[in-house]
Amino acid sequence: MQYRKMGSLDWEVSALGFGAMRLPSRRFSLMGADFEESQRIIRYGIDRGINYIDTAWPYHLGESEKILGEILKDGYREKVKLVTKLPMFLVRRTEDFERFLNQQMERLQTDFLDIYLFHAMNAGAFEKMKRLGLIDKMEEAQRQGRIGHIGFSFHDTQPVFREIIDYYDWDMTQIQYNYMDTAIQATTDGLEYAHSKGIAVVVMEPVKGGTLANPPVKAVEAMNSSSVQRTPVDWALQFIWNKPEVATVLSGMSNMQQVVENCDSAERSGINSLSGEENEVIDRLAGIYRQKILVPCTACEYCMPCPHGVNIPQNFAILNALSLEQSGIRRFQTRRSYRKLVGNPDQVNKNNPNGNGAICTECGICVEKCPQEINIPVELEKVHAILRKREPISQHFD
Ligand code: SF4
Ligand code: SF4
Numbered sequence: 001m002q003y004r005k006m007g008s009l010d011w012e013v014s015a016l017g018f019g020a021m022r023l024p025s026r027r028f029s030l031m032g033a034d035f036e037e038s039q040r041i042i043r044y045g046i047d048r049g050i051n052y053i054d055t056a057w058p059y060h061l062g063e064s065e066k067i068l069g070e071i072l073k074d075g076y077r078e079k080v081k082l083v084t085k086l087p088m089f090l091v092r093r094t095e096d097f098e099r100f101l102n103q104q105m106e107r108l109q110t111d112f113l114d115i116y117l118f119h120a121m122n123a124g125a126f127e128k129m130k131r132l133g134l135i136d137k138m139e140e141a142q143r144q145g146r147i148g149h150i151g152f153s154f155h156d157t158q159p160v161f162r163e164i165i166d167y168y169d170w171d172m173t174q175i176q177y178n179y180m181d182t183a184i185q186a187t188t189d190g191l192e193y194a195h196s197k198g199i200a201v202v203v204m205e206p207v208k209g210g211t212l213a214n215p216p217v218k219a220v221e222a223m224n225s226s227s228v229q230r231t232p233v234d235w236a237l238q239f240i241w242n243k244p245e246v247a248t249v250l251s252g253m254s255n256m257q258q259v260v261e262n263c264d265s266a267e268r269s270g271i272n273s274l275s276g277e278e279n280e281v282i283d284r285l286a287g288i289y290r291q292k293i294l295v296p297c298t299a300c301e302y303c304m305p306c307p308h309g310v311n312i313p314q315n316f317a318i319l320n321a322l323s324l325e326q327s328g329i330r331r332f333q334t335r336r337s338y339r340k341l342v343g344n345p346d347q348v349n350k351n352n353p354n355g356n357g358a359i360c361t362e363c364g365i366c367v368e369k370c371p372q373e374i375n376i377p378v379e380l381e382k383v384h385a386i387l388r389k390r391e392p393i394s395q396h397f398d
Helices: 035-047 059-071 096-108 123-131 134-143 158-167 187-196 208-213 217-224 232-241 256-267 276-291 312-324 328-339 376-387
Strands: 003-005 012-014 016-019 052-054 081-086 113-121 147-154 172-176 200-204 248-251
Touching: 012 016, 016 035, 016 256, 035 059, 035 256, 052 200, 052 248, 059 096, 081 096, 096 113, 096 134, 113 123, 113 134, 113 172, 123 134, 123 158, 134 147, 147 158, 158 187, 172 187, 187 200, 208 232, 217 232, 217 276, 232 248, 232 256, 232 276, 248 256, 312 328, 312 376, 328 376
Parallel strands: 016 052, 016 248, 052 081, 081 113, 113 147, 147 172, 172 200, 200 248
Antiparallel strands: 003 012
């Protein structure tokens, strides 16, 4: 196993972390996890050197934490950093902090969490965190020796990410990132920004929920033409491990084959270890995926700032993500991420643009700045029609 710096913390983390959100399922059960098989693959991963386990209150409807409590017996708890998250979507009052933390520690059969995160932070959860004084609660738990470090996982737009990063002296953050998601969610800018502040960045969704594990034919041809042979998943993982800003990559592994392959990949990983040819292959893969992309925005941000607060690259990134997604759940999540952008001009943050396509006044200021020659107001109108009015993509694109 390779080990990497965990931001400013005084321990090193395995390049591969175990995400306990997609454990092997029991037969005939949608969410129930198979204890024996989960134990077998998690302990195998730890024996291979994984020292970071990530879970959360809702994973497997609460079974993930309970199962981990059992699996980490027999000396395994001491071999790993154990991380779980305060379910912000269920927190209503300040007192809920204690209730959830106590129950989670009970489920996990531990009196110490190495990191406790605010789960799925977005603009709304961030406001709630501040309103309920939950940072104070985190620090109190830290002083009591119940949690080691404080962080947050993130699902919103890049301006919100920067705002949250700037709000507190975080130990770590967990973001969605892969070679297709460099311009949505926290974005590459967010990754680099968090790292520049000494915050450990943990990456989730490295294969974009499986999208990058099932490449289109042209992408397979591009991989096969390389002198370096890798699986689609290995290409996606190595892209992330190549980045010095990343601490560890979480993979939600569901069977032994995935654990074996991902551990093998992690052992071959390294910062800035990809050759020029390998980086070119990844660029080509990204390019092939982008053929499915509806608006050829490269997120260069030359068009920004929009004087009316439209986040132009974010709007296009979300539309393109919708076009690429194959799973219904992910298409739903993508549509939801669009709803998080603001459609009311009075609510736009002009210093940290968060406006959706509906706010565009068609002033045209941005158009000539775009090196891709995108007719930005026209495309923004399509974005809004597809994502907000739910008009079919085929009505707007060939
Ligand atoms: S055309 Fe629309 S997106 Fe472009 S600068 Fe004007 S308001 Fe902003
Ligand atoms: S200038 Fe064009 S390519 Fe660059 S971010 Fe704006 S729309 Fe995208």
